[in-house]
Amino acid sequence: MKKWLTAFICAALPMAAVAQQNWKAVMRYDKQSAKTALTERLSKYVTYDTTADANSGKVPSSKGQISFGKVLAKELKNIGAKNVKISKTGIVTAEIPATTTKPTPTIAFLAHMDTSASSSGKNVIPQVHSKYRGGDIIINQAQNLRLTEYNSPQLLHARGHDIMTASGGSLLGADDKAGIAIIMTFADYLLGNTGIEHGPIKIAFTPDEEISTGIKTMDVADFGADYAYTVDGGDLGETIVENFNGRSFTAVFNGERGVHAGSAMNSAFADNLLMASDFHTLLPRHRRPETTSGRQGFILVKSIETQGNQSVVKGNIRSFTDEELAELTAVVEQSFKTVRSLYPKNTGTELSFTDQYKNAKDVIPAKLIEVLEQAMTAEEVTPKRVSARGGTDGVFLSFNGLPTADIFAGMFNLHSPLEYADIDIMEASLRTLFSTVSYWNKETK
Numbered sequence: 001m002k003k004w005l006t007a008f009i010c011a012a013l014p015m016a017a018v019a020q021q022n023w024k025a026v027m028r029y030d031k032q033s034a035k036t037a038l039t040e041r042l043s044k045y046v047t048y049d050t051t052a053d054a055n056s057g058k059v060p061s062s063k064g065q066i067s068f069g070k071v072l073a074k075e076l077k078n079i080g081a082k083n084v085k086i087s088k089t090g091i092v093t094a095e096i097p098a099t100t101t102k103p104t105p106t107i108a109f110l111a112h113m114d115t116s117a118s119s120s121g122k123n124v125i126p127q128v129h130s131k132y133r134g135g136d137i138i139i140n141q142a143q144n145l146r147l148t149e150y151n152s153p154q155l156l157h158a159r160g161h162d163i164m165t166a167s168g169g170s171l172l173g174a175d176d177k178a179g180i181a182i183i184m185t186f187a188d189y190l191l192g193n194t195g196i197e198h199g200p201i202k203i204a205f206t207p208d209e210e211i212s213t214g215i216k217t218m219d220v221a222d223f224g225a226d227y228a229y230t231v232d233g234g235d236l237g238e239t240i241v242e243n244f245n246g247r248s249f250t251a252v253f254n255g256e257r258g259v260h261a262g263s264a265m266n267s268a269f270a271d272n273l274l275m276a277s278d279f280h281t282l283l284p285r286h287r288r289p290e291t292t293s294g295r296q297g298f299i300l301v302k303s304i305e306t307q308g309n310q311s312v313v314k315g316n317i318r319s320f321t322d323e324e325l326a327e328l329t330a331v332v333e334q335s336f337k338t339v340r341s342l343y344p345k346n347t348g349t350e351l352s353f354t355d356q357y358k359n360a361k362d363v364i365p366a367k368l369i370e371v372l373e374q375a376m377t378a379e380e381v382t383p384k385r386v387s388a389r390g391g392t393d394g395v396f397l398s399f400n401g402l403p404t405a406d407i408f409a410g411m412f413n414l415h416s417p418l419e420y421a422d423i424d425i426m427e428a429s430l431r432t433l434f435s436t437v438s439y440w441n442k443e444t445k
Ligand SMILES: [Zn+2]
Pocket: 112, 175, 176, 209, 232
C-alpha cells in the first residue's frame, strides 16, 4: 500500500470503522510485509528444539519448550502485550487490551509450542522456496527428499506461493510454530494499530499438545476467555468443527505356555500368544484405520505384549457418533468372546474399556463457527468444515467451559521430514484473525 493512500484511509478512520468493521481500512497492512514477518518469525521459531517426550512424566515434557516459552514471552512483552505470564507448566499467556468500551466477548487464540517426536526436531534448518512454479521442491538432494504433487497434492493450488521446508533429517516444526508465528504477527499488528476496534483478546502458547498433556494443566477459568480458536489447522479455509470420540480397550489372555512343546498335546497347554493374535485377526479389516476415512470410525490394535503365560492386547476405538462407538465396542467384545470360546483351556481372560475423550461438536456453539466463516468469506477464503480424525486441545477447552474451534495455519505433511508451511496460506490465516476479531466486535457479551 502506498503511503499517501494509507494516510488518507487513516484520516477517514472513525467512520469507516463503525460503518463497515473493515479492519483493512484502519490498519497499515500490506500482504508482502505480512508474509515477510511470518517468514522471519517461523524461520526463527523452528530452530528451537521443542520435541515432546511422552516418557518424561513432566509438563512441559522437554527443556526446549521452557527455553522457547521464555523467548515467546519476551517477544510478547517487546511488542507491547499486557499481563505476559508463564505458568508452572510452561503455558505462556498474554493479553491485548480492548480498544472499545462496548461489552464484547473476550476472544482467545492458542497455538502449541511442542513438536511431534515422530521425526527429529533437532538442528532444523529452514529454507524458503519462493514463488513456487510447479514441479518438485527439493528438500535435500543427497537424501532424495522432495515434495512432489503426488506426496503433497495441495501444491497443485500453491503456484506462486512461498513454501518453507526443513533441509533433511528433521521435521520443519510448522505444526504448530506456524500457528505461533500467525498469532504473534497478529498481536504485533494489533498492538501497533490501535485504530482497529476490538474487544479484549487473550493469547496462549501451550506445551505438549502432541502428547495431550499440556492443555490439561491450564486453568481455563483463570484464563478468562469467552470463546477461543486454536490456530493449528492445515489447508486454506479449513476449520475443525468436530473430533472423534475416543475409547481404549485392553484384552488380557492368560494361558499356560510353560509345558514342554513336545508334550503339549493332552496337557494344560493353552497358547496365550495365539489367543492375542487370533483376537487381532478377528477384528474386521474393513474397520481399520487404513481402510476407513471421512466420518467412518475404526478399531486399531496398538500393541500386543507377551510375557510368560500372559498376553495383553491394547487398542483404540474411534468414532464421531455414539451409535457407531457402541457398534465398534460390540465388535471388539464379540471377537474377544469368540477367542475365549476357541481356547477352553485358558486360565483367565479379561476385557476392559476406558473412555478417553468425546466429540466436542455438541458443546461448540454455532456462533463460534459462524463468526469464523463470515470472517473467512470477507477475506475471500472459502470455508471448509473438517471432522478431525483424532482429538484436539480444543476438546479439553470446550468441555471445560471455553468453546474452541480450530483455524487453518497452512501446514502440511505434519510430523515428517516432508513437512512444509505455505506462507501465503499463513498470510490468509492472519487476515482471517483480524477479520474474526472485527466480526466479534459486533457481538455483545
Ligand atoms: Zn498441531
